[in-house]
Amino acid sequence: MDALPPHFSVLGAVPASGRPDLLAEPVAAAIARLPEALVFEIDPALADTAALNAALNLPADSAANCVIVTGRRAGDERTVACLALATTRVDVNRTVKQKLDVRKASFAPMEHATEVSGMEYGGITPVGLPAGWPIWIDAAVDAQPWVCIGAGTRAAKLLVPGSSLKHLPGAEVVEGLAG
Helix, strand or coil: CCCCCHHHHCCCCEEHHHCHHHCCHHHHHHHHHCCCCEEEECCHHHCCHHHHHHHHCCCHHHEEEEEEEEEEECCEEEEEEEEEECCCCECHHHHHHHHHCCCCEEECCHHHHHHHHCCCCCCCCCCCCCCCCCEEEEHHHHCCCCEEEECCCCCEEEEECHHHHHHCCCEEEECCCEC
16 A cells, blocks of 8 residues: 555544544445545535645545436436546546446436435545445546545545555446546
């Protein structure tokens, strides 16, 4: 495991397993799957990536966002979590739609995403998502030595090695997921 880069080492992050109070309930229940995960507390007003990066002077490509995408095929709703660097956008209209095998894919409405994930908007993370959901991780996230992701709440963020995320249940690295 690579050492934390200087821009992360000043954040006061501690092992996430030791601070379940900073994590949403489903994240706390699943954090043992990422024993190297660190957590740090933030002002909830900084939960959005751009605000956090600006306030903490973090590089733009140091964070990844998790979005929930849904689509239907023959009356069957299909849901996937997509994780991409904050400097990119998930290719919902081509890559996700094709891989999900639906005619139309779209971002899940905020209320639906927070309700089914048990996480807060601005804190949704691939850690602790409902069983059976695929998690697609853009290859650029997988290549990051460390990346900042949600902790399930707006009051904290996780730091994890990008390559550790592919070991979550249902996770798969998808080349070209975002651009």
